[in-house]
Amino acid sequence: xxxxxxxxxxxxxxxxxxxxxxxxxxxxxxxxDVVNFAQGEFVMLGGMLTFVCHAAGLPLPLAAxxxxxxxxxxxxxxxxxxxxxxxxxxxxxxxxxxxxASIFIRGGAQLLFGKQIHSxxxxxxxxxxxxxxxxxxxxxxxxxxxxxxxFVGLWLFFTRTLTGRAxxxxxxxxxxxxxxxxxxxxxMTLSFALSAGIGALAGVLATPITLTSYDxxxxxxxxxxxxxxxxxxxxxxxxxxxxFLLGLIEALTAGYLSSQYKDAAAFVVILLVLxxxxxxxxxxxxxxxx
Amino acid sequence: MLTVEGLRSxxxxxxxxxxxxxxxxxxxxxxxxxANGAGKTTLLKCLSGTQPVSGGTITFRGETxxxxxxxxxxxxxxxxxxxxxxxxxxxxxxxxxxxxAYLFTDDRVEKxxxxxxxxxxxxxxxxxxxxxxxxxxxxxxxxxxxALMGRPSCLLLDEPxxxxxxxxxxxxxxxxxxxxxxxVTVLLVEQNAFGALKIADRGYVMETGxxxxxxxxxxxxxxxRIREAYLGI
Numbered sequence: 001x002x003x004x005x006x007x008x009x010x011x012x013x014x015x016x017x018x019x020x021x022x023x024x025x026x027x028x029x030x031x032x033d034v035v036n037f038a039q040g041e042f043v044m045l046g047g048m049l050t051f052v053c054h055a056a057g058l059p060l061p062l063a064a065x066x067x068x069x070x071x072x073x074x075x076x077x078x079x080x081x082x083x084x085x086x087x088x089x090x091x092x093x094x095x096x097x098x099x100x101a102s103i104f105i106r107g108g109a110q111l112l113f114g115k116q117i118h119s120x121x122x123x124x125x126x127x128x129x130x131x132x133x134x135x136x137x138x139x140x141x142x143x144x145x146x147x148x149x150x151f152v153g154l155w156l157f158f159t160r161t162l163t164g165r166a167x168x169x170x171x172x173x174x175x176x177x178x179x180x181x182x183x184x185x186x187x188m189t190l191s192f193a194l195s196a197g198i199g200a201l202a203g204v205l206a207t208p209i210t211l212t213s214y215d216x217x218x219x220x221x222x223x224x225x226x227x228x229x230x231x232x233x234x235x236x237x238x239x240x241x242x243x244f245l246l247g248l249i250e251a252l253t254a255g256y257l258s259s260q261y262k263d264a265a266a267f268v269v270i271l272l273v274l275x276x277x278x279x280x281x282x283x284x285x286x287x288x289x290x
Numbered sequence: 291m292l293t294v295e296g297l298r299s300x301x302x303x304x305x306x307x308x309x310x311x312x313x314x315x316x317x318x319x320x321x322x323x324x325a326n327g328a329g330k331t332t333l334l335k336c337l338s339g340t341q342p343v344s345g346g347t348i349t350f351r352g353e354t355x356x357x358x359x360x361x362x363x364x365x366x367x368x369x370x371x372x373x374x375x376x377x378x379x380x381x382x383x384x385x386x387x388x389x390x391a392y393l394f395t396d397d398r399v400e401k402x403x404x405x406x407x408x409x410x411x412x413x414x415x416x417x418x419x420x421x422x423x424x425x426x427x428x429x430x431x432x433x434x435x436x437a438l439m440g441r442p443s444c445l446l447l448d449e450p451x452x453x454x455x456x457x458x459x460x461x462x463x464x465x466x467x468x469x470x471x472x473x474v475t476v477l478l479v480e481q482n483a484f485g486a487l488k489i490a491d492r493g494y495v496m497e498t499g500x501x502x503x504x505x506x507x508x509x510x511x512x513x514x515r516i517r518e519a520y521l522g523i
Contacts, residue, residue, distance in 0.1 A: 165385055169378050172380045172381065176377065178340065180364060
């Protein structure tokens with residue numbers, strides 16, 4: 001029994017990281033229908049920039065804030081320099097541009113920060129908490145808490161605020177959004193800033209557990225994308241559920257079968273879901289009547 | 291209120307508006323009628339800022355609109371209800387209306403929504419449904435109601451009767467002619483020339499990117515050339 005609990009703890013921790021990455025995907029997807037594959041690089045930048053600032057002598061909270069702000073700025077720059085000039089191109093082209101941007105960011109990080117693996121201290125120490133015979137790191141609670149807070153924030157943003165609905169309106173019908181007075185260019189800037197900031201936050205929270213190096217982004221992007229697809233692309237609820245579900249599937253497979261199969265198990269489940277529920281678990285069917 | 295002088299616009303190298311002159315005075319319903327492809331929709335898109343202008347000027351309430359981006363024009367009182375309705379299909383009817391008043395956060399938004407529901411009672415019934423599930427006529431009503439939520443002083447209406455059953459068309463035209471009483475000036479673009487001229491004060495006839503006739507709506511309806519070319523009488 002403690003064994004199962006232990007697997008669940010580790011699954012929820014990893015799942016929270018996936019959920020944060022998936023939530024980042026959600027925002028840009030909602031604003032533009034683009035799946036931003038550079039989302040994983042934002043996670044890497046969050047961890048890496050925090051490490052650099054912390055190593056330079058800044059206190060950890062300040063280092064984390066700077067890293068999140070800087071990553072947001074990089075997200076905005078990516079939109080301005082790479083996505084906006086290609087506005088009007090098919091969505092697939094834009095997605096490929098994001099893949100290019102992710103390779104560019106990864107290469108830049110390798111040049112600037114080197115190839116070493118880095119980390120920084122956990123926020124609340126490294127003494128594991130004992131719960132029901134299993135242990136959990138205090139940092140895991142930070143990650144889980146972060147995912148839940150970001151989820152609640154986004155959910156309120158999209159359902160309760162006019163700006164949030166303007167984001168949804170922009171993705172649904174850009175022309176009509178302009179005609180009611182929505183500055184669609186600003187909506188895109190805002191989406192990239194938010195997405196990148198949330199990605200960076202994931203990196204800041206997870207790095208004490210997972211460590212960071214210039215090339216961790218790709219794995220985060222793939223798993224976060226899988227989580228978002230599993231839950232239903234574009235839906236914050238789906239991103240959260242998909243993230244936790246994916247983390248749990250991986251942890252249980254690794255625990256009871258073999259850690260070699262954990263990625264395979266996760267992707268098999270995703271394939272099954274997409275076969276039988278192509279919209280994902282929480283995705284809404286699009287209603288269009290002509 | 292709205293003055294257009296020598297307006298030109300092109301798609302790539304092909305010019306589709308060859309110098310349009312027209313004006314709409316405050317409180318009027320003015321209609322631009324003409325066949326499919328005459329450039330009527332392009333004209334409205336130039337006015338709302340969603341189609342680039344290659345020459346001429348647009349003046350609205352004494353200020354030029356040159357260089358004013360589309361999303362800033364509703365704040366000046368010029369709002370377009372576009373061709374093909376262009377509602378937010380994934381959002382509910384109520385969310386569509388709320389977004390119509392995107393520029394406003396005051397108490398009048400609630401009141402305007404009540405007025406919109408009074409104007410189109412079917413929208414009240416369907417307020418919590420996704421707008422994409424509405425019928426064509428209901429979507430047209432929603433598009434007009436959404437535009438009115440933006441408190442326009444001048445409403446640009448593009449083909450509101452397109453593809454709708456005659457009884458719905460009549461209902462839509464009745465609402466348009468009622469806008470006058472609400473103090474909204476209307477520029478109505480229509481293929482349904484007869485219906486549009488019947489409710490308009492003045493009319494323009496557009497052919498292949500040019501204005502070919504203009505005058506009081508009653509005179510245009512009576513004109514033998516119009517009757518033959520557009521009214522099928």
